[in-house]
Amino acid sequence: MVVDQLSESEVDRLFHALADSTRRSIVVRAISGEHSVSSLAASYAMSFAAVQKHVAVLEQASLVTKEKRGREQIVRANRETVRKARQLLDEYEKIWRQRADRIADILAEDSED
Amino acid sequence: MVVDQLSESEVDRLFHALADSTRRSIVVRAISGEHSVSSLAASYAMSFAAVQKHVAVLEQASLVTKEKRGREQIVRANRETVRKARQLLDEYEKIWRQRADRIADILAEDSED
DNA sequence: CTGATCTACAACCATTTGGTTGTAGATTAT
DNA sequence: ATAATCTACAACCAAATGGTTGTAGATCAG
Numbered sequence: 283m284v285v286d287q288l289s290e291s292e293v294d295r296l297f298h299a300l301a302d303s304t305r306r307s308i309v310v311r312a313i314s315g316e317h318s319v320s321s322l323a324a325s326y327a328m329s330f331a332a333v334q335k336h337v338a339v340l341e342q343a344s345l346v347t348k349e350k351r352g353r354e355q356i357v358r359a360n361r362e363t364v365r366k367a368r369q370l371l372d373e374y375e376k377i378w379r380q381r382a383d384r385i386a387d388i389l390a391e392d393s394e395d
Numbered sequence: 396m397v398v399d400q401l402s403e404s405e406v407d408r409l410f411h412a413l414a415d416s417t418r419r420s421i422v423v424r425a426i427s428g429e430h431s432v433s434s435l436a437a438s439y440a441m442s443f444a445a446v447q448k449h450v451a452v453l454e455q456a457s458l459v460t461k462e463k464r465g466r467e468q469i470v471r472a473n474r475e476t477v478r479k480a481r482q483l484l485d486e487y488e489k490i491w492r493q494r495a496d497r498i499a500d501i502l503a504e505d506s507e508d
Numbered sequence: 509c510t511g512a513t514c515t516a517c518a519a520c521c522a523t524t525t526g527g528t529t530g531t532a533g534a535t536t537a538t
Numbered sequence: 539a540t541a542a543t544c545t546a547c548a549a550c551c552a553a554a555t556g557g558t559t560g561t562a563g564a565t566c567a568g
Contacts, residue, residue: 290527293414293416294415295414296414297411297413298410298411298555300410300414301406301411301414301510302407302555303403303404303406303407306406308555310490313491314494315494316512318515319515320514320515325488328556328557328558329558329559330514330515331515331516331557331558331559332558332559334515334517334555334564335490335555335557338425339555350515352514352564352565353513353564353565353567354565360493361488363524364487364488365488367484368484368485368488369479371477371480371481371517372421373479374422374426375474375477375478375481377423377426377427378426378474381426381428386505395519409563415526417526432544433543433544433545437521441526441527441528442527442528442529443545444527444528444529444546445526445528447545447546447547448526448527449514449526452525452526463536463545465534465536465544465559466534466544467535467538467543468544468545475519505555509568510544510568511567511568513564513565513566514563514564514565514566515562515563515565516561516562516564517560518559518560518562519558519560519561520557520559520560521542521556521557521558522558523554523555523556523557524553524554524555524556525552525553525568526551526553526554527551527552527565528544528549528551528554528568529548529549529550530548530549530550530553531544531546531547531549532545532546532547532548533544533546534544534545534546534558535542535543535544536542536543537540537541537542537543538539538540538541538542
């Protein structure tokens with residue numbers, strides 16, 4: 283294990299936040315440039331309050347941060363969190379490799395006798 | 396884009412399936428070796444039916460498959476789906492790099508004059 | 509100062525989620 | 539044949555989710 287900087291419930295929040303297309307879209311837009319909550323909200327066929335809630339979910343998952351600028355809140359994506367999520371899935375793929383290695387070892391031992 | 400073999404709702408299901416520690420645990424165990432639903436269920440402090448539902452969620456997300464063997468159902472993890480999830484997050488990280496490149500290009504153009 | 513804009517947040521509602529228990533069908537073991 | 543095991547699935551329930559509208563506080567523009 284290398285990536286376990288995240289508790290189980292943080293991982294829960296992280297993947298849950300990513301499990302909604304509106305939220306993923308917000309993350310992509312926040313990666314690409316700076317946006318206020320209201321400018322983001324203008325893009326979606328739902329109320330400002332609904333988008334505000336989505337941003338809050340992303341914020342609790344540390345996928346974005348908000349920074350007050352005048353009367354606006356600027357939403358920025360958090361690169362590190364996306365990296366951690368990817369690394370988590372990398373770990374899963376690593377388990378497969380370990381399993382394959384383990385099986386290969388056993389086969390090698392068999393042929394040693 | 397390279398990874399878009401998945402529809403938005405499939406991605407929803409995929410991340411939603413990963414957003415639960417019991418389900419992630421089941422995936423890890425299914426990666427490591429073969430398990431029936433009931434042998435998996437024995438590990439968790441919840442009913443068999445609850446675990447059965449978790450497996451169903453993983454199955455709908457294509458994270459695992461079930462194969463009938465006698466009266467048991469063997470649960471196997473689907474390596475390809477985990478890879479797709481990781482690649483999706485890779486794409487996000489790629490957007491950051493593209494943004495950085497774009498900014499670098501603009502700075503280069505500025506200094507060309 | 510007044511009005512427009514941006515945000516925060518509460519209250520409400522329908523649907524989904526994650527758990528339960530209970531019943532029933534298949535398969536295996538005695 | 540009977541009993542035990544494994545699975546499927548329905549019905550139910552509390553809590554969370556994802557949306558709404560409405561109200562109110564800050565900030566900016568005229």
